[in-house]
């Protein structure tokens with residue numbers, strides 16, 4: 001389905017309808033690793049309604065347990081055509097491991113993945129030890145203990161990531177090994193096989 005028709009499809013829900021989150025999509029505008037506006041006029045402030053419900057549960061858990069903090073959404077639905085652009089942008093670099101091959105499809109393109117971090121009471125992002133889309137080993141949840149042992153991450157930075165994970169896991173999301181900010185809703189294999197991809 002073309003992204004232009006998403007508002008007419010019942011599977012998808014606008015981010016604005018999710019209580020208690022902040023929306024700061026980084027691929028709108030040039031504040032992203034590519035350095036230019038990737039979404040342009042495309043309206044990408046959407047998730048599949050299952051992921052939207054999960055995110056609402058995560059936000060509610062955070063509000064109840066850490067009322068000073070809020071979840072901020074950095075990316076949600078990412079149309080397949082944008083995924084192809086990212087893939088092309090990283091051609092010939094080792095950074096391609098951070099971007100799903102368009103031939104397989106990104107879970108973002110089904111509205112079933114979200115990139116998210118935590119804001120403090122002043123609206124500042126918590127220090128997670130690396131920035132959003134910083135494609136380095138320090139960003140890998142699977143390597144946190146190694147990075148801690150090497151002094152590349154502090155216990156405080158890891159505990160802030162744990163807080164984000166706790167909130168997202170309460171919503172039913174699962175993390176991935178290579179990006180602390182990325183969470184999938186549902187089984188990626190099932191999503192790719194049975195959900196509607198937004199192109």
Ligand SMILES: [Zn+2]
Pocket residue numbers: 075108113114115181182183
């Ligand atoms: Zn992601």
